[in-house]
Amino acid sequence: MTSENNDNVQFGFFLYSLIFFVFLFYLLNTGLDLSSKKVPLAIFSMLLGAASYFFCCEVSFKVKFHIYLCAFIILFLGFYSAVIEIFFDYSDGSFVFFKIAINAVASLFFSYFFSKFLIKFNFNVYHVFKMFFYIATLNAMIVIFSFLIPDFRVFLESYLYQNINSNIDYESVDWRLRGLAAAGGASTSVFMAFCMVLGLIASRAKYIIPTKALCFSLIILVSQMFIARTGLMLGMFFIFFWFAIEFFKFKPKFVIFSFLLLMILFGCFYYFENEIQRILPFAFEVFYNLMSGDGASSESTKELMSMLTFPDRVQYLTLGFGCFEGCLLYRSDSGYLKTLAAIGLPLTMLVYLFLFFVLYSWLPKRIPYGSYFWKVMILFIFIIEIKEPFLYQNYLSRALIFLVVYLFVIDIKGRNDESLSYNN
Numbered sequence: 299m300t301s302e303n304n305d306n307v308q309f310g311f312f313l314y315s316l317i318f319f320v321f322l323f324y325l326l327n328t329g330l331d332l333s334s335k336k337v338p339l340a341i342f343s344m345l346l347g348a349a350s351y352f353f354c355c356e357v358s359f360k361v362k363f364h365i366y367l368c369a370f371i372i373l374f375l376g377f378y379s380a381v382i383e384i385f386f387d388y389s390d391g392s393f394v395f396f397k398i399a400i401n402a403v404a405s406l407f408f409s410y411f412f413s414k415f416l417i418k419f420n421f422n423v424y425h426v427f428k429m430f431f432y433i434a435t436l437n438a439m440i441v442i443f444s445f446l447i448p449d450f451r452v453f454l455e456s457y458l459y460q461n462i463n464s465n466i467d468y469e470s471v472d473w474r475l476r477g478l479a480a481a482g483g484a485s486t487s488v489f490m491a492f493c494m495v496l497g498l499i500a501s502r503a504k505y506i507i508p509t510k511a512l513c514f515s516l517i518i519l520v521s522q523m524f525i526a527r528t529g530l531m532l533g534m535f536f537i538f539f540w541f542a543i544e545f546f547k548f549k550p551k552f553v554i555f556s557f558l559l560l561m562i563l564f565g566c567f568y569y570f571e572n573e574i575q576r577i578l579p580f581a582f583e584v585f586y587n588l589m590s591g592d593g594a595s596s597e598s599t600k601e602l603m604s605m606l607t608f609p610d611r612v613q614y615l616t617l618g619f620g621c622f623e624g625c626l627l628y629r630s631d632s633g634y635l636k637t638l639a640a641i642g643l644p645l646t647m648l649v650y651l652f653l654f655f656v657l658y659s660w661l662p663k664r665i666p667y668g669s670y671f672w673k674v675m676i677l678f679i680f681i682i683e684i685k686e687p688f689l690y691q692n693y694l695s696r697a698l699i700f701l702v703v704y705l706f707v708i709d710i711k712g713r714n715d716e717s718l719s720y721n722n
Contacts, residue, residue, distance in 0.1 A: 364706065365410055369403045375649070376400060379640045383620025390624035395640040398622070398691050405696045409703035417707065423665060424505040426704060430697060431497030431506070434490040435514040437477035438521035444475050445524050446570065451475065473577055475524045479693070484686050487522050487529025488679075489693035494518045494533050495675045498540045499668035508544050509555045515540075516563060523577055528685065532678055536671070618642035633687030653689055654680065656702055664705045 376399025383389050383396075416426065444451035458478070479486045494515050501511035515537050522530035544552055567574055607628060615638070619627070622640045630636060637646045657676045662669040679688060688694045 365406065365703070369406055372399050372402050372406070375641055375645065378645070379618070379620045379622070381620070382618055382641070386619040386621075388619045388626045389621035390626070392624050393620075394624070395620070395622040395636075402690060402695065402699065405699045406703060409696075409700040410707065412700065413704040413707040416704065423701075423705065424500045424503050424667075426701065427496035427500040428505055430493040431500060431511075431514065434493030434497075434518050437479060437486075438490060438518040440477035441475045441521040441524055442517070444477065445473055446573070454478075473524050474526075475521075477521070484526045484528045485688065485692035485694065487526035488532065488682065488688050489529070489697060490518050490522065490525070491529035491533040491536070492675065492679070492694055492697060495536050495671060498536060499665065499671045501540075501544075502671065503667035508549075508552050512541065512544075512552075512556060513559060516559065520563075523574075527580075528682060532682070535678075536675065540671070614639070615643050618645070631686055633683040633685070633689065633691075636687050649690075650680075657698065661702060661705060664708075 376396040379395040379399075380393050383393060421429075440454070444454060458480075474483075476483075476486055497506060497511055497514060500506045501508055515533075519530070519533045519537055522533055541556070545556060607630070614627075618639055618641045619625075620640060621627070622636050625639060628639075630639070634646070634650070637649060641649070654676075657679075658673060662672050665672055679694070683689055689698065
């Protein structure tokens with residue numbers, strides 16, 4: 299690969315990581331409230347996207363039939379939910395599922411155009427994985443700095459968009475942080491764990507050196523302590539699995555670096571012991587309860603178990619009643635039950651079967667190295683969907699939509715991994 303092409307790729311990697319970072323965290327989370335004192339960063343994202351479109355690449359407006367078809371199906375589900383919600387009148391009329399469908403379609407078309415840009419810069423799937431990995435690492439570093447330097451957190455939050463519907467007041471809380479994300483909690487933590495796994499896959503494919511992958515993964519993992527436990531538990535499993543594989547290759551450089559890095563990590567924990575000590579009971583509540591004999595559970599899991607119920611009327615099971623949030627009949631955070639309530643059991647089964655086929659069967663075939671990591675991760679995501687709707691809502695859904703569309707665009711263009719692959 300020539301130096302000129304390499305510079306081209308590096309410039310594209312930096313530019314599009316920045317654009318996608320802002321799009322992912324802000325564009326679909328914030329409104330354009332011109333009367334607000336704090337300007338939502340969605341404006342910044344759209345300006346970046348527009349500049350990229352006009353100055354970096356010519357993009358065809360002919361969107362393929364399959365993109366239109368997916369958009370139509372998503373909007374149909376949204377309209378169906380809205381009609382059922384109006385008909386049964388068992389919600390607060392917020393039409394949340396319909397709004398989610400609109401966001402999904404916006405992500406779909408953004409992902410299509412964005413994919414064309416990345417292909418122009420010769421990105422293959424592992425470069426995209428690196429992009430996600432670096433995005434998560436950047437946000438993780440900001441989360442850690444926000445915890446260790448309260449003045450930095452206050453300064454940062456004074457400029458970030460504050461969602462009035464959030465259950466966390468990020469301007470006043472000194473932990474349960476979010477970095478630059480428009481919201482924190484489980485959605486952010488799961489997304490960052492997902493990005494960490496993508497980085498580990500890229501490392502298996504030799505697109506990220508193992509020492510860098512380990513260092514950045516630990517940064518992401520530590521930041522999860524201040525965000526939410528779901529992503530922390532998920533990330534711990536994968537980093538230990540990946541580390542065991544790399545460590546027992548007995549490569550001296552990696553072994554020595556690992557010991558040094560762990561010593562630095564323990565040193566930092568010791569130095570900031572007072573600050574971190576009050577976080578540990580929350581972050582590792584499951585392990586605390588397990589050691590105390592209360593079982594591998596937490597307050598969140600207990601609350602979740604109490605919400606795994608659904609109205610037993612046949613018409614609600616078959617048709618749904620359009621309610622995703624603000625339901626008058628019941629309350630549940632489970633992704634499966636929310637979808638069931640919104641569109642009914644038959645459509646819910648079709649949606650999740652389609653998602654499982656695409657994510658577990660179709661997509662891994664386009665990941666030559668590390669596809670087993672991907673498959674295990676997808677299985678875990680389908681399991682934690684019991685807790686919240688991660689697969690088609692919030693940050694993770696946008697990442698999944700982009701990856702599917704990107705690989706689909708490559709298929710359309712008749713490209714293969716060899717024609718897009720190169721060594722950095």
